[in-house]
Amino acid sequence: MPSAQELEKQAKQLSTKSLLAFRFSVDHDQAGITFDKAAHLYKAQSKLSDAARCYDLSAREHQKAGNLFHAAKALDNAASAFRDLKDIPKAIKCYKNSSEIMLEDGKMDRAAEILTKGAKLIEKEMTKNSSKLSDEHKNQIKEMYVEALKMYANGDKYHMATNSFRAFNAFLLKNQMYDECIRNIKKQTDGYVALKQMHNVWKNNLSLVVVQLQHDSDSIAAEELHEETLAKFPDYSATKECQLATQFIQAFEQNDQELLDSTIQDRDLKYLEAQVSKICRKMTLDRRSTTTTSAPRQKVKISKVKQQTEELLGGADEDDNEEEEEEDLDSLYEDDEPDALDEDNLC
Template sequence: MTSPNASRLQDALHYMREANKYAERGIFKKPDWDLAAQNYEKAAQAFKAAQSYNEAVSAYVKSSDAMLHSFSHFMAGRALENAAAILELNLGPPEHVADLYRRAGNLYLQDFKPDRAAEMLVKGAKALENASLEKAIKEYMNACNLYESENLERYATDAFKSFIGMLVRNNRLGQAIEILQRLGNIQSKTPNVYSYYKTLLSIVVVQLAIGDEVEAENRFRAFCNT
């Protein structure tokens, strides 16, 4: 009797053969990228169900490439996002996870979805946090810059807070103050006064944690006059 995983694996291999057939280019034959993409995606789903995670990631990447040939940037990005999520869930190399999220973000950006692109950068940063702090900082910074440059401040708060939390946990307090100030600038343009004042107070607290009581007092006095 065939086990469920073996059956799913057979299905996945069948879909891969079909996808490769549709992706073939010949003298009298052009690839059918739409059908290739559909079958690569079905293969990825079947590989995932069969717990063949590396193969699932590879199939999603192939699906993304096929979708890109069909100029479906959003769907191509989503396929890479799915690949990254599977790899991350199964403790794949953080740099590879972040790279897939970054590539997905670039595709979302080409589809005029900067909010999704920034979200991918944040996911990549979180994946990198315990592997490479400097790379994680770079990804977070790129995400925050994108939110600001695209006037997406209303979506940015969680990303900024995650970035600040990581900086504080790793004793990057000076950088944490810089990002807190940027968050405060965003919040000052919204009606949420409570969150804005809470951010200002956080700046004072972090300044005290650095040990600079004079600057903390100066900031506190300045904020009281805001």
């Protein structure tokens, strides 16, 4: 059997013309296959840099031959090699390019799967041995999840998005991105409604309250979320999840640790998503401060007084009512055309 070095040499010969060797045409298809074989052998020998290089070359040749599926697979393998080498930027680039090529090949579900898998594996690799994710890496991982979920939403493939939604929720909660998590849970709920999975809608409604209370212990904000879901889903009021959500809000509103302790003991909480259930088990009132709850109440009162004053004055100018919008995940869900791939530098 040829060695990895010999296979790589053969692949390079297949991918180039040579008058001296009487090669007047190139065989991109066979070159891609041979580069891939060389990469596998390099990987078996733990020569990850060589493996990553050959996987990248394989992807280029397959793409030139029009074999988009095999090109995407080669880039997926290259991403794994770069991840093992701790070269996270190149790993992320390969995962994204692999997903774009798979999408170009008409395999939307596989394209989204690659992004979700890549985000999870990179997060796992970066947090291994207590490594801390940088803000840059967090944003890159977040964008991979968002792009995957956008693909599922655009294709009405909510039944395939469950894993991505839950993995994204877990990532956001682990990194204390509570506002983003609340927005993602709401988008996830839209998917459950489309699938007519109301039992999951009820769980998400409860999760919204839990995440909001974990965020800032603001019982008023949590109650607003609770009332919003009740208005949207009247049948929710008769569910166990609604009862638990009400108990959580009352416990924080009344500063009742005994009520909170009895609520978090409820066995139904274990059926929530793992990270949300974990938050429930560890929830306490000890971290509350007087400023945490008083600020929202003051804000509500001021807004009511302002509204009454404006009504007496005949309304306020439109310019006075304009508020600066906060940047959130919604902007990431907009349909943007992907950048064209650079075949000479896939990874």
